[in-house]
Amino acid sequence: MKKFINSLKTRKIFQGEKLDSESLIVAQKLLVNMHLDFLPHSYVEFLKQYNGVKADGAYLFGATVDDDLDIIDKNEQMRRPKNCILLGYNEFDTLVYNFKKKMYQVIDREDFTIIDEYKENEAGYALSQIFSV
Amino acid sequence: MKPKGSKFARKHNIITEEPKKKLPPVPPEYYDFFENQYGFAKRFLNLYYDEQVELISYLYKLSSSEDKEYAEISSAYIQKIHELTDSDYEEGSYEPVAVDEKKLIRMDCYGSISRRRPDQLSDLYRYFQGRKEQKHHLLRDYDLDSSPFWKVMAQFESFRRIAPKVKRALYKAQINPDALKVMTVNDYCDLIYKAFAGNTEKSHFIKKQESVKNRFIRQFMKECGDSFYRLLIDKGIDERCVKALCNKMKRFGSCNLDSLIVTETHYTPRVLKDLKKAGFDTGKLEAGMPIPEEFINYLVDNGQEKLILARNEDGSLVNPYQLPRLEVHHGFAVKFADADYLAASNYPDRLVLIEANMHRGYYHLFDSLVKQNNLQNYYSRLNINNKYMRLRIGFSDEDALYGDFENTAAFRQRAAEDKKHRVNYFECQKEYDRNVIDIMSKYAEEFRQYGPKKMLKNLPKQGSGNDVKIVTLFGRNKGKNRE
Numbered sequence: 001m002k003k004f005i006n007s008l009k010t011r012k013i014f015q016g017e018k019l020d021s022e023s024l025i026v027a028q029k030l031l032v033n034m035h036l037d038f039l040p041h042s043y044v045e046f047l048k049q050y051n052g053v054k055a056d057g058a059y060l061f062g063a064t065v066d067d068d069l070d071i072i073d074k075n076e077q078m079r080r081p082k083n084c085i086l087l088g089y090n091e092f093d094t095l096v097y098n099f100k101k102k103m104y105q106v107i108d109r110e111d112f113t114i115i116d117e118y119k120e121n122e123a124g125y126a127l128s129q130i131f132s133v
Numbered sequence: 134m135k136p137k138g139s140k141f142a143r144k145h146n147i148i149t150e151e152p153k154k155k156l157p158p159v160p161p162e163y164y165d166f167f168e169n170q171y172g173f174a175k176r177f178l179n180l181y182y183d184e185q186v187e188l189i190s191y192l193y194k195l196s197s198s199e200d201k202e203y204a205e206i207s208s209a210y211i212q213k214i215h216e217l218t219d220s221d222y223e224e225g226s227y228e229p230v231a232v233d234e235k236k237l238i239r240m241d242c243y244g245s246i247s248r249r250r251p252d253q254l255s256d257l258y259r260y261f262q263g264r265k266e267q268k269h270h271l272l273r274d275y276d277l278d279s280s281p282f283w284k285v286m287a288q289f290e291s292f293r294r295i296a297p298k299v300k301r302a303l304y305k306a307q308i309n310p311d312a313l314k315v316m317t318v319n320d321y322c323d324l325i326y327k328a329f330a331g332n333t334e335k336s337h338f339i340k341k342q343e344s345v346k347n348r349f350i351r352q353f354m355k356e357c358g359d360s361f362y363r364l365l366i367d368k369g370i371d372e373r374c375v376k377a378l379c380n381k382m383k384r385f386g387s388c389n390l391d392s393l394i395v396t397e398t399h400y401t402p403r404v405l406k407d408l409k410k411a412g413f414d415t416g417k418l419e420a421g422m423p424i425p426e427e428f429i430n431y432l433v434d435n436g437q438e439k440l441i442l443a444r445n446e447d448g449s450l451v452n453p454y455q456l457p458r459l460e461v462h463h464g465f466a467v468k469f470a471d472a473d474y475l476a477a478s479n480y481p482d483r484l485v486l487i488e489a490n491m492h493r494g495y496y497h498l499f500d501s502l503v504k505q506n507n508l509q510n511y512y513s514r515l516n517i518n519n520k521y522m523r524l525r526i527g528f529s530d531e532d533a534l535y536g537d538f539e540n541t542a543a544f545r546q547r548a549a550e551d552k553k554h555r556v557n558y559f560e561c562q563k564e565y566d567r568n569v570i571d572i573m574s575k576y577a578e579e580f581r582q583y584g585p586k587k588m589l590k591n592l593p594k595q596g597s598g599n600d601v602k603i604v605t606l607f608g609r610n611k612g613k614n615r616e
Contacts, residue, residue: 012392055459056389110500
């Protein structure tokens with residue numbers, strides 16, 4: 001994850017406002033209310049550094065008021081597979097966290113085929129696959 | 134207050150409360166669409182863009198609701214919106230492309246490869262990576278045509294372009310040339326990543342500006358640049374933003390607003406003062422004179438853009454987010470690529486620039502898929518009818534631009550070359566399976582002595598002759614729709 005976060009420092013990207021604990025708690029509550037689950041610990045760690053980012057057709061969501069990056073809005077609006085929280089997308093794929101399998105999954109945006117799967121401790125691979133396009 | 138109904142009616146208890154009017158489950162500002170169904174298209178086009186996208190999401194939900202009345206109205210409205218955008222909802226069955234092929238389409242589009250985890254690599258590749266070679270292999274020993282999965286990759290021009298570098302990377306690492314026969318797509322990705330990566334999460338094996346995506350955007354500007362400029366100006370967007378975006382798209386093939394530098398297009402007193410302060414000769418310049426594009430590019434390229442940043446009257450910087458955020462949409466479903474040939478998925482005549490909200494909230498809203506098994510799948514998708522549509526930033530006719538990108542010599546040459554390299558994934562996979570058996574047999578003794586425990590399990594017992602079992606046990610990361 002560190003490597004991915006470091007790689008963001010050199011890029012010109014838009015990021016959501018700094019994460020505050022209240023926003024995170026609200027987001028977690030709303031996700032649970034939507035019959036989803038809490039955000040994985042590794043993703044929360046990412047949000048503490050970057051509360052949602054977007055650049056060049058790629059997005060990673062956060063607990064932010066930015067309409068393109070609001071994790072709650074996006075989980076309400078966009079199609080997602082069962083038992084999955086939407087975390088981001090690019091022009092081809094969507095990044096989800098499958099809370100039943102406890103895995104990050106990069107899935108085809110159109111037909112939901114799993115392109116790659118990553119364990120929670122491999123979040124850096126998953127996030128960079130979506131965002132470093 | 135006088136009670137409702139006659140005494141008689143009240144006596145017989147047949148006057149009840151007036152039934153409450155059923156309200157559609159949408160925000161009040163959209164009630165009118167359900168009360169009055171005439172002239173939908175016109176009223177829809179009169180909404181603000183964000184409202185249009187929002188209304189579509191409500192219509193989409195309602196179209197599959199249990200309330201038949203609203204479901205029917207919503208479906209009819211959605212159909213009318215499809216007519217506005219010249220799109221058609223299509224359902225059918227198809228044979229999906231393999232995950233490996235999907236990954237290659239993405240790599241070809243972006244010209245980049247992400248880091249592979251060790252467990253994604255094949256056991257044989259890892260073995261050959263660590264094997265001490267007894268003889269020095271020559272560059273000419275590395276015949277990529279002997280590699281089934283390289284042939285799958287070489288269907289794309291992007292990979293054919295880097296073939297010499299791939300050979301060189303194999304040579305430098307002194308990997309046994311036999312490895313090529315059993316290297317998977319992931320193995321090649323690992324090799325390419327290491328050969329091209331700096332200290333980044335992704336290696337651009339093709340210069341970013343030369344990737345399919347960026348070339349498409351540059352071609353779009355070449356063919357449709359003037360119309361695009363006028364379209365944005367007609368939308369009332371600040372000319373300085375429009376010029377900055379067009380310039381960026383033309384030069385770098387990028388429409389990323391987050392790194393867009395919006396500069397003044399004409400000298401202002403502030404710009405002249407700042408330039409003078411920075412040592413530029415401003416003697417002959419006056420406020421109101423146009424700033425030459427070359428000079429703007431020079432300052433931006435040299436990190437001196439601060440001198441000419443566009444400002445509002447109050448001195449604040451001009452906001453570039455009034456521009457549409459554009460994303461590349463594959464007008465022709467990537468999953469159908471196999472029906473034609475794989476490389477065609479990323480051809481410029483199949484790509485369309487779409488405004489991000491519309492891309493997400495309209496073009497991909499209707500995607501769905503019901504898998505029957507790995508070979509036969511049913512799908513639904515919103516197709517763009519006009520194959521020449523290259524841009525859409527709204528729902529009206531004026532919001533789209535068209536261009537014929539296939540009618541060029543370069544395009545025809547590339548298509549002809551791609552067709553020559555077309556291979557069948559299944560056939561390559563079979564060849565790979567045969568190669569695995571051969572290599573396992575050829576190096577059996579060595580594997581018994583030094584190979585990893587996992588590989589030993591898969592070795593044929595002498596005289597067992599059960600080769601199929603070996604492949605089943607050994608094969609990984611290569612199946613269609615299997616990871």
